[in-house]
Amino acid sequence: MDDRGLTELAALGEIAGEIVHELRNALLVISASTYLAQKNPVDCAPHLQKIERHTRTAQGVVDGMLALARGDAVTTERTSLADILSAARAAVGGQANFVDEIDGCIVQANPTLLSRVFRCLFENAAQATAPRVPTIRTRAELGERAVITISDDGPGVPASIRDRLFEPLVTARVGGTGLGLALARRIVIAHHGTIELLESHPGATFRITLPS
Numbered sequence: 001m002d003d004r005g006l007t008e009l010a011a012l013g014e015i016a017g018e019i020v021h022e023l024r025n026a027l028l029v030i031s032a033s034t035y036l037a038q039k040n041p042v043d044c045a046p047h048l049q050k051i052e053r054h055t056r057t058a059q060g061v062v063d064g065m066l067a068l069a070r071g072d073a074v075t076t077e078r079t080s081l082a083d084i085l086s087a088a089r090a091a092v093g094g095q096a097n098f099v100d101e102i103d104g105c106i107v108q109a110n111p112t113l114l115s116r117v118f119r120c121l122f123e124n125a126a127q128a129t130a131p132r133v134p135t136i137r138t139r140a141e142l143g144e145r146a147v148i149t150i151s152d153d154g155p156g157v158p159a160s161i162r163d164r165l166f167e168p169l170v171t172a173r174v175g176g177t178g179l180g181l182a183l184a185r186r187i188v189i190a191h192h193g194t195i196e197l198l199e200s201h202p203g204a205t206f207r208i209t210l211p212s
Helices: 003-039 045-070 081-095 111-129 180-190
Strands: 077-080 097-101 106-109 135-142 145-152 194-198 205-211
Touching: 003 045, 045 111, 077 081, 077 111, 081 097, 081 106, 081 111, 106 111, 106 205, 111 135, 111 145, 111 180, 111 205, 180 194
Parallel strands: 097 135
Antiparallel strands: 077 106, 135 145, 145 205, 194 205
16 A cells, blocks of 8 residues: 555544544443433433433534545534634643633534544643643634634644644654544645644644635
């Protein structure tokens, strides 16, 4: 298999990994909620709502990721950037301090897929600065396109990989797969947007543009 084949295989592996991760999380919540609903059938409505919500989210991830794998157009909608960021931060938890300047920004996006892009950036910053908790700033401007910048106060990206940062299997982190940013780029391109690493010191600053 040539290098191009390996690259495509790696990208498909990352997509499959995201699907498995999301389905596993959804099944854990559904299982726990089902158990609680059965224990108290009279007051089971909140548990049934949680089951429905997580089932819908998991289905959205599967549909979106499979569309990416096939090269199909992803389904987008007018979505609050704040909601997308909240979904991404839920996976990061207390590993970072967040500061926003988004002013109710609305973007044309697939919320489930775009939250994966931000989650990747947040997790990378948190892992690069561990055990210290980084500060991550998100700023959005609306014009003909939405311009979103995400910056952190971590160690930044090594010069040796800056030009290849979004290629599959490229990473400077021990234990890293080098697939997260490659998938992030694939998702942004599917939204007819762009993602790039800007010059910044200290830390790393990424700029994403999306249809507004």
